[in-house]
Amino acid sequence: MTVNSSYEQCTLVNKALIFDMELTATKLSALFPDMEQALKDAILKEGIIKTVKEGDLLVSSGQYIKSAMLVIDGLVKVSREDEDGKEFLMYYLEPGSACALSLLCAARSEKSAISAKAVSNATIITVPFVLTETWQTRYRTWHEFVVATYRKRFEELLITLDSVAFKSMDERLVFYLKRQMKVSGKLLAISHQEIANDLSTAREVVSRLLKKLEQSGAIVLSRNHIEIINLDKIFD
Amino acid sequence: MTVNSSYEQCTLVNKALIFDMELTATKLSALFPDMEQALKDAILKEGIIKTVKEGDLLVSSGQYIKSAMLVIDGLVKVSREDEDGKEFLMYYLEPGSACALSLLCAARSEKSAISAKAVSNATIITVPFVLTETWQTRYRTWHEFVVATYRKRFEELLITLDSVAFKSMDERLVFYLKRQMKVSGKLLAISHQEIANDLSTAREVVSRLLKKLEQSGAIVLSRNHIEIINLDKIFD
DNA sequence: TTGCCAGAGTGATTATTGTCACTGAAGTCG
């Protein structure tokens, strides 16, 4: 009886795993249409599939990165942190994208560093650098993928830099909300404190500015939620 | 007589050009030791050598970039500009380095854009993208060079972002002066207005903060010049 | 020499952002 039950459970787990593998393979194909088949096979064969829960830390600040990271499902937030724990949103990784830093292996330990955190339950594939290095020459489409990723992250970083360098806090907040909307839709489940962290400012500042936006009719506020009505009319 | 003189001039010019080519070839070898010989030959054969004067604009804001840019001699400043002309120093290109953006061909026309300016008389080599694209597969060392460049620029951009996001103006100014010292030595020939532009702030702010630094003994100010004495004791 | 001008110094004022201190309000868990 006990044995039987255990056996049944085991087959169930196997089935689930196989199903998961097949699902991942399908998703991989859909998400990275430009990759040659041999490369996709290699990713599935050599990569480690990880499912992580909302809030999990994938890369913590100061840690050495030794694997490339591909996002299959869910949303991953990449931030920069300084010595005294202040953080700063760099960009989001959506399914089909990779962390440029994990590709760069830029892990020279500096004063401030990178952290990656799952915003929702997520599935990611990690591939050790020793392998991806050889892929650079073996698979043309991997090389292209790396360069394309580089470019995209570089551009995003530039846009982020722009908004910090040239814009005031109210503009940056609107910019932030728009970006959030792109990745999470019109109803944001986020606290003022989190927004303040992402913008590297104080909660009170965010609260005040959000209140102003609500009064202008651009958003509706409620506890732990922000509903975006229309941000387009704000600032040209 | 006239013919003779003209002939002489011509040979002199040729000699000068050949000398220049040889000099450039020597410098190229010294500056890019990791490149295979065939690649260096290709660069010299296909690249266009340009000598530019101090203050010349190599890439102007909003313009499409269609060549890779290698710096052989001199110093090039890469800045970001926004819609209303405010600018912002991203990083310097020293001899032996390339512009990541020119490698990325990130020239999707955005609201704000990049400008590159010669800070001193400079020699650069430009190679059209159509060629560098093929080099990616033909020369392994070119590919490595591109990736290394990417990485370096990405890191520099992150450090710049850090200083904007986390530091106050006085710290940023010290950071800026240190960076200047690295590329130009202890005696900087620069006006307060230029510094203000690079930091995207107002001249008065820079003047005031510089005065404070002078009073603390870190620098000595004179018209159009700043002599750096010791910046290390400022901020930890 | 004189006049001009860009660069630099400075005070006064305003705007923006950060900090402190506190009050409610909305869950949530025993």
Add this chain to the structure above:
DNA sequence: CGACTTCAGTGACAATAATCACTCTGGCAA
């Protein structure tokens, strides 16, 4: 159902930076 915790709102104030309005100065050109 309280007791507790987290989140949000707000006034008061401080600190930083931007802006305005000047003056002063050194160097250069007519």
